[in-house]
Amino acid sequence: MTTSSWSWRYDRYEPDRERLVEALCTLGNGRFATRGSAPECTADSTHYPGTYLAGCYDRRTSVVAGERVDNEDLVNLPNWTLLRYRCLPDDGPPGGWLTPDSEDLRHSDVALDVRSGVLTCRLLFRDGRGFGLRVGHTRMVHMGAPWLAAQCTTFRAYGWSGAVEVESVLDGAVTNAGVERYQHLEGRHLTEHRTGFEADGVAWLTCRTVDPGTRIALAVRTVTRPARPALEAATRTGTVQTYRLPIAPRRSVMVAKTLALRTSMDRPAADPLTAAGDDVARAPTFPQLLATHEAAWQRLWEQGELHVPGEAGRILRLHLFHLLQTLSPHTAELDVGVPARGLHGEAYRGHVFWDELFVLPYLSLHFPEVAQSLLRYRHRRLPAARAAARRAGRIGAMYPWQSASSGQEETQELHLNPRSGRWLPDHSRLQRHVGSAVAYNVWRYARSTGDRGFLHSAGAEVLLEVARYWAGAVTFDPAPRRYRIRGVVGPDEYHDAYPGVTAPGIDDNAYTNLTAAWVLARGLDLLGELPAARRAELREQLLLDDEELARWEDVSRRLYVPFHRDVVSQFEGYGDLAELDWEAYRARYGDIRRLDRILEAEGDTVNRYQASKQADTLMLGYLFRPQELYALFARLGYRMDDETWRATVAYYLRRTSHGSTLSSLVHGWVLARQKGADAWRYCEEALLGDVADVQGGTTGEGIHLGAMAGTIDLVERGITGLEAGPEGLRVEPVALRELPRFAFTLCAGGHRGVRVRVLPGRLAVRVPASPQGALTVVLPGDRRFAVAAGEERWFRL
């Protein structure tokens, strides 16, 4: 009988679904990540995804349903973690290679310690002869020295003596094969492999991506205790170092591997192999690496942690762990964005979507340098967004719905409905609202951090070019005497066309139009606040004349927003669509999150119904506090108030299938902003997204980074009603029975490490000692208090 368990600690959590292991046990440091839980052993190592490098993409051509498709994919790098092992007993024939799938496995136990960023597993094998082998394995991707990773494996014999044969493998014959439905896409991204060994027993492998030819080098040092020389064998794409380690009953032997990983994208510019060789030569011992790695994680926790008690707290800590290991302070050194699935799997092929909208608020408040670097990533791709707009006959910058290294559009043009087996045209690239998300992030980051250096330089270029895109994308409709935006897709991907109409896209998506108006208004604000010569430079660069700015002003005040039955229409004509019989579908299918696939398989289309995959109109309630939102409607000449907004919220809550992990998160936000006590229900749902794999198997293909970050942010900013800005720190907590007390640390008003504690009816703010001036805290009712550096103050709510 085999018993197995896995868990993460801090403090322990024990979900029951084994297949989550692969994704949730990924380890990373913001520069690279490595997957997999066990000390692997397999003849066919290509089944074991290896190491993903942040920002490393390769452009390949695939043929999908007869169509030629070019796409940039996140690259699955050579696997450095592989070990193969078997028992060579003195009295008896050699045992077979032992694997976690072996029938000799008696017990396995995998644990991820999120506090220290360490993965451990323990395996117990016992064969028919009663010969036992216990395998203990510890692995990390170093959070202090971002080029290093290491693992240590111990073997202990029970009931026999002889030797353990261990093969330490470095395998470059990897492909992207982690997502089953991508199997028809070209998965080979590495070429020109070279391998070899150094005199000191270091094995190395170099290769490059096909396009743009990024050079990659891995150097692995394997040491054993007792020390033994290796039998070395190199193939074209990998190396094997074989050790025979003498073992006796109840005695242990050890194999430790240290990896240095360098690429031609690194700074300083150097030959990657030389650099990796130097790194691995300088790397300290495994225990020393472990100690510095754990200390680095401690620092991240101190800087970033949210203290929430109980089960929710445990899940939030897992979320924070995944966020920080995907987007750590090391990320700020790189040219990388926010891949929707982190560096945890190949789903969405590593592409960058709008998910940073849910990630940046947290990072701006805790790791502002990382937030800024993610915005600079967008700024570096402004030329690509400008070129995309020009190709589409537009002005300004049209950010792509999905992008990768080049910043070009990478959205698939066809997608497969696994339910019907049909390939369908994919119009999701018409989600032009992604540009507004980028502009929003720029503005909010600058407000929250006070970083006008960024806002006035790169930030202004991005924001103004997105504003300009919107001013050029509208058409004036003389009938309502308003501007309209036609042929787009909103955040709700269920609606990509009007029923019975061939042309893709819907008109006047309320979310798209309102955020476009917001971006135009902020563009004008920003031009007003820029220093004169910078304003002149940008106007010259963009050839922005007074006439065009007058148009911005006009469009920002006269964009059309559709309404029906006294609620905001998700888009023009939404109210005319048929109502879905939700109960009937739930009864028939159970899980109707992917209602689009269900209806398509039935020969119907979701475009016919008032049914949303995820929050669309209600996203407005995520982005804006009610008063901000009402002011935005008012600027457009529409009346919006609590009553209408509540009605709108209720309307769409009843018509959403939650086909995205972001959906319940956004609904939680909207309700928190309405100070609704039911906010917590959605928050709890959002917390389960990955740990319970509610999207049915998608977590195994990579975690949902936006949803993970969003849950932390929902507690910190949403439930707390917190806003950091030039006027200080505004707080207005929602009283939640389920979350009576919590605490967190953030950056505000130029102070780092400001601590906020929320208790029933009370709230404390502590400002760390520094030469800075006091922090202004603004409480409900616009009560203002100054908290001096080095002071903690308690407030009654």
Add this chain to the structure above:
Amino acid sequence: MTTSSWSWRYDRYEPDRERLVEALCTLGNGRFATRGSAPECTADSTHYPGTYLAGCYDRRTSVVAGERVDNEDLVNLPNWTLLRYRCLPDDGPPGGWLTPDSEDLRHSDVALDVRSGVLTCRLLFRDGRGFGLRVGHTRMVHMGAPWLAAQCTTFRAYGWSGAVEVESVLDGAVTNAGVERYQHLEGRHLTEHRTGFEADGVAWLTCRTVDPGTRIALAVRTVTRPARPALEAATRTGTVQTYRLPIAPRRSVMVAKTLALRTSMDRPAADPLTAAGDDVARAPTFPQLLATHEAAWQRLWEQGELHVPGEAGRILRLHLFHLLQTLSPHTAELDVGVPARGLHGEAYRGHVFWDELFVLPYLSLHFPEVAQSLLRYRHRRLPAARAAARRAGRIGAMYPWQSASSGQEETQELHLNPRSGRWLPDHSRLQRHVGSAVAYNVWRYARSTGDRGFLHSAGAEVLLEVARYWAGAVTFDPAPRRYRIRGVVGPDEYHDAYPGVTAPGIDDNAYTNLTAAWVLARGLDLLGELPAARRAELREQLLLDDEELARWEDVSRRLYVPFHRDVVSQFEGYGDLAELDWEAYRARYGDIRRLDRILEAEGDTVNRYQASKQADTLMLGYLFRPQELYALFARLGYRMDDETWRATVAYYLRRTSHGSTLSSLVHGWVLARQKGADAWRYCEEALLGDVADVQGGTTGEGIHLGAMAGTIDLVERGITGLEAGPEGLRVEPVALRELPRFAFTLCAGGHRGVRVRVLPGRLAVRVPASPQGALTVVLPGDRRFAVAAGEERWFRL
């Protein structure tokens, strides 16, 4: 008769030395720079240095005086500017190729407009037949779009008609050949050239550096008016596009070239040739490029300018121009340091020294993002500095005296005395004080900008590792019961050994010891102010135990400082050296700046004399205000006061040959800090460094960036006694008859664009409108005033 002139404008300055043209007319944008004044025309284009790319180094091996030397050199990139032209009159044989050296040249006029960053030249040729050709040329390296450069050349015929034949050349057969005394070094850095043409008439060239294999691509679009097709010819290393442009008397034709330059170091990662092709295809017309380029320069002037009237102001503006085009906001995107000669020439082979000590104060106050990126450049090379320390048997980080991309020591081991023709061992790498300069820059940047995000992360690692190096580099001497630092070289490179002693280095250089003590004290301060988990992480990472910290404290209080005759000794035993007969040497040699070479050629050595090449001990007076300096001495248990310090200053002023451009600058600082009215004399001397080429020909090999930046900073911070810090803006101007009024703009207290105006007996501070709080201004006598955002206040001094 030929008349020729050159000048720079804003407003006009007309030096008389033609050979300065090459260096001072370099154009750059912080990413790359291109040299040369004229629309070149030469058969041997390798004599024309082309384009330098920031941070692009190549490692080559040379043999010097029988020794094998490895060195990283700044790479001279392919020349994109080349034009060749000649007249093809209808009636008469073709004219010869016209060059600025041609005897047909009648007039030439080269002007650099520093306000707009544009170089223009006008040439007039007239041959024996009376046929005239006027050539007008305008060139820029674009400050707004950092991958672009462009030039436009017009030709106008006088007295003949026919055609002008123009060859537009892209030449990759360049070598590093800009410094005559480096001719024995390997100058070829480019390999694997490929060339070609695109259908739209774009010529391209790709190549890579030998090591580390940086890939480089240039795409050049040439357009002519009237439009004519090109005859295209490609060689292995270059392309030529030949145009025949029909011309009539008093009619003009035009040839414009636009360059896009990309490398594999760029972000986003892309194939450089594809990226360059895209860039050049998207580039607007020459007039549009000119307009946006000029607008970008206007912004830099607004953000950075110092308004000083008269001659000094004109030179300061030239200095600022050179500083900003070497280290512009675009630099912050790159992995580059402060090359001592900018990107203006090949002297010092592009290496990075300690010169940033003179550059960072200015950048911190005007372009803080650029300052931070230069410090991050040092931080990325911390592993190399640690490795260097380990190889030298030391702990901590030992930053190299000269470095390049890899961060390794690049100082030559032999140097040539051109006067004696002898190759001599070069011990300048023993200038360990460069590490203290890096640490000092980290600390001062953080104080000036309030950027604790940087200080606590990368900054702390650098500062603590340098402190640790010093704590490990001292030896305890029981006799004076003090710590000593032996075997170093101070800033004064004349003294690299004791006379008659074989071992290199001198002991207890006062500057080295005092700055080491300062770094140790700041290291302890910093550990005290770090957040707990970050402190714990660093202590774990560096294995810093209490015992070692106690040693830091002890060393920081008991480092030995030598004195003699009531003045600080430059190093132990300096007072025992012979006095030089300065008058006799001045009489015999005139210019004795390179006294070391003179004495060596005489069979003597400067090591025997109390003679300094440049400020050494007096550098302390540049780094520290008198009160800070006295406190530093006091912490070490030495008494220092105005009297002793003035005596020390006077002592060394009499014994310095000013063999470095930094020397008079530092002396100007020291005197300004003593509120001495004679400060201006040294400042004026420093201003002449490059414009009068006072080092005798070195400006042609590249400008002296540290000295240029230092002069601006001397006026802004030195003469103004200005210090930006957490307590606000401290100002205490020196009343100088020669500089009664000036003004500048800076960043202080989180405000950008704070304007300071100094008038006799009065001073104004204007804070721009923003949501930020007031700026505190601290005047002499510790009088404190708050200046609110949007307000200007005048103060009596």
